[in-house]
Amino acid sequence: xxxxxxxxxxxxxxxxxxxxxxxxDWTEVERLRLEADLVDRLAASQRHWSGPLSRxxxxxxxxxxxxxxxxxxxxxxxxxxxxxxxxxx
Numbered sequence: 001x002x003x004x005x006x007x008x009x010x011x012x013x014x015x016x017x018x019x020x021x022x023x024x025d026w027t028e029v030e031r032l033r034l035e036a037d038l039v040d041r042l043a044a045s046q047r048h049w050s051g052p053l054s055r056x057x058x059x060x061x062x063x064x065x066x067x068x069x070x071x072x073x074x075x076x077x078x079x080x081x082x083x084x085x086x087x088x089x
Contacts, residue, residue, distance in 0.1 A: 007042055011053055014038050024067045032064035 018035045022028050036057045043053035 002046065004046075007046060007053060011039055011042055011056060014042070024070060026068075026071065029064050029068045029071065032060050032067065036060035036064065 014035060018031055020031065039053055039057040039060065043051060043057060
């Protein structure tokens, strides 16, 4: 059985392997989604669906979705500058 420390080491290696400084684009979105999937599978190997690896995967997935929203020009439902989301056109 693989230990928590070994899982963290593998997750860190995945993170290092996927590290890439680039401008946000669709390739970067897919890279983040793939990294999230790999970390999810790693967490599943120990059935730790609520552990730190699952949370890390969720953060990666959230970052990918925020980047995708930025690329498509989607605005959030709550805008700090304008509290009325319906006023956006």
